[in-house]
Every structure is written in C-alpha cells, then in structure tokens.
Amino acid sequence: MTKLLLLGGTTEASQLAGHLAETWVDDGVSGDPVAGRQAVFSYAGRTARPAAQPLPCRVGGFGGVPGLVEYLRREGISHVVDATHPFAAQMSRNAALACAGAGVPLVAFERPAWVAGEGDLWTHVGDMAGAVAALPEAGARVFLAIGKLHVAEFAAKPRNHYLLRLVDQPEAPLALPDASVLVARGPFEATEDEALMCSHKITHVVAKNAGGAGAEAKLVAARRLALPVVMIDRPQVPERRVLGTLAEVMRWLDHGA
Numbered sequence: 001m002t003k004l005l006l007l008g009g010t011t012e013a014s015q016l017a018g019h020l021a022e023t024w025v026d027d028g029v030s031g032d033p034v035a036g037r038q039a040v041f042s043y044a045g046r047t048a049r050p051a052a053q054p055l056p057c058r059v060g061g062f063g064g065v066p067g068l069v070e071y072l073r074r075e076g077i078s079h080v081v082d083a084t085h086p087f088a089a090q091m092s093r094n095a096a097l098a099c100a101g102a103g104v105p106l107v108a109f110e111r112p113a114w115v116a117g118e119g120d121l122w123t124h125v126g127d128m129a130g131a132v133a134a135l136p137e138a139g140a141r142v143f144l145a146i147g148k149l150h151v152a153e154f155a156a157k158p159r160n161h162y163l164l165r166l167v168d169q170p171e172a173p174l175a176l177p178d179a180s181v182l183v184a185r186g187p188f189e190a191t192e193d194e195a196l197m198c199s200h201k202i203t204h205v206v207a208k209n210a211g212g213a214g215a216e217a218k219l220v221a222a223r224r225l226a227l228p229v230v231m232i233d234r235p236q237v238p239e240r241r242v243l244g245t246l247a248e249v250m251r252w253l254d255h256g257a
C-alpha cells in the first residue's frame with residue numbers, strides 16, 4: 001500500500017499532483033482508486049486562495065518535527081516527496097528529520113538553481129541582509145519580487161523606492177516609506193515583466209535563486225534592460241536525495257529506484 005504525502009507550493013508539486021491524479025486514480029470505470037495507491041497534497045497556508053489541486057489537500061503546518069512524525073504515523077504515510085520551494089528551508093529540514101525519525105522514505109523534487117548567462121549583471125549574496133547591503137543608500141528604484149516575508153529588512157535603506165509584487169493584498173501597512181504594491185500570482189512572462197520594470201523606471205532587481213520558470217521572467221527582463229540583479233543564493237538544507245524530473249520521481253514511487 002503506497003500513501004504519499006506531497007509537500008507542495010511550487011510548480012513541480014502541481015505538475016506531480018496532476019500526473020498522480022491521472023495515473024493513480026481509477027480507470028474511470030470502476031470508480032475506485034487504484035488498489036493500494038493514495039496521495040495527499042499539503043500547503044502551508046501562506047496565501048489566501050491557494051491554487052486548487054486534483055488530489056485530497058491539507059493546509060497548515062504540522063507542528064514542527066514532532067507534529068510531522070505524528071502525522072506520518074497517524075495517516076500511515078509510506079512515502080514523502082518534498083516538492084516545496086528551495087527557500088522553504090525549514091519545511092525541508094523538518095521533512096528530512098521527521099522522515100528519518102519515522103523511517104519513511106523521502107525524496108526532494110527540486111529544480112536546479114539559475115546560473116548567470118551572457119549579459120546578466122548579477123551580484124550574488126548569501127541572504128536577505130546581504131541583499132539589503134548590496135543596494136544603494138538612496139535614489140534606487142528596486143523591484144522586490146521576493147514575496148512579503150522579508151520586506152521589512154529593506155527598511156534599513158528607506159531612501160530607495162521599492163516596487164513589491166505580492167500574492168495577496170498586504171493586511172498591515174508596509175514597513176517601507178516609499179513603496180508601491182502590485183498584487184499578482186506567478187508564473188510571470190518576460191515581456192510583461194519588462195514592460196512593468198520600464199513603466200516603474202526600475203534600476204535594480206532583487207531575486208531569490210528559486211530556479212524554475214515561474215519566477216524567471218524578471219531575470220530575462222533585467223538582462224534585456226541591462227539592469228543589475230541582486231541574486232540571493234539558496235539556504236542550506238539537510239542532505240537528502242534530490243530528483244529533478246517527474247519521471248525520476250515516478251520511478252522512485254513505483255519501483256523505489
């Protein structure tokens with residue numbers, strides 16, 4: 001009996017959920033799930049209206065490592081795929097520790113990091129503080145497309161203008177005195193991001209090295225506009241097996257390969 005916990009929140013997670021919904025549910029005739037194979041999709045609950053998934057879905061934290069161990073045991077989870085974002089380091093850390101503790105096999109399904117190409121003007125920094133330090137003291141017009149979690153750190157350089165792109169309308173006033181907010185959900189298109197950055201007279205872009213296509217548009221636009229990009233490198237996560245394609249994940253699920 002296979003019962004998969006799919007830790008989601010990214011394009012890869014949605015891709016896998018769609019594939020499992022097609023191949024792990026019935027043949028359309030019997031109406032019963034294929035004997036012995038189930039999957040549950042998990043969101044953290046960070047956004048107001050997360051995209052619907054074609055699998056049974058749970059939303060919210062598990063309660064740290066102990067909560068996740070308890071969940072794995074209570075729900076009889078036999079496999080975990082960590083398809084969270086490369087910056088969801090806490091979740092990945094908890095999954096690695098909980099699966100080791102509960103003896104449940106785990107793989108990460110993760111896209112490779114972006115690498116600077118011809119014409120890219122990137123400055124690599126190790127974390128958000130490094131990104132703030134890399135910006136001018138004043139006069140810059142910064143495209144902050146990093147979500148809302150770390151916006152307050154940029155208040156250390158209040159004399160720049162910030163364009164924020166958020167998934168939901170902020171509930172509280174922003175910690176930045178000179179900012180404008182765009183509410184939009186990816187994936188984004190390079191031509192639209194180029195037009196957006198031109199209309200806002202952007203001089204700098206701050207990005208997480210998310211990898212994948214969903215957040216790449218602003219990097220393509222920055223290259224076309226010859227704008228500098230402050231690239232935040234990925235946080236450290238514990239050693240675990242990382243698979244890069246849907247086919248590899250399915251081989252692992254179906255044959256343990």
Ligand code: 3Y8
Pocket residue numbers: 008009010011012014042043044045046047048049050051085145146147148149150165166167168185186187188207208210212214215218
């Ligand atoms: C809640 C689920 C899918 C997944 C789509 C991907 C692509 C579009 C691009 C920019 C960059 C950013 C942000 C981004 C992208 C995909 C993917 C991706 C970046 C949703 C989603 C959830 C989240 C959480 C959200 C964070 C924020 C990060 C916005 C759903 C839409 C900046 C990351 O306002 C907030 O609180 C936003 C929080 C975590 C980063 C942060 O730290 O603030 N993602 N994003 C998931 C959950 O609750 O478990 O609402 O439908 C998913 C997606 N966002 O199914 O197609 O795969 O990366 N998400 C970054 O990459 O830098 C936007 O604006 O250019």
Ligand code: NAP
Pocket residue numbers: 007008009010042043044045046059060061062063064065067068083084085087088089090091092094147208
């Ligand atoms: P995080 O900092 O690594 O996790 C913080 C806590 O949120 C975790 O300890 C866990 O709570 C809970 N959590 C995170 N992901 C979860 C999931 N998929 N299911 C259930 N609980 C989850 O995570 P984050 O960076 O805030 O990301 C939250 C979600 O947004 C993830 O699903 C991630 O894939 C998605 N996302 C994040 C980014 C990003 O830039 N960080 C970008 C795109 C999408 P407990 O400890 O209580 O279990």
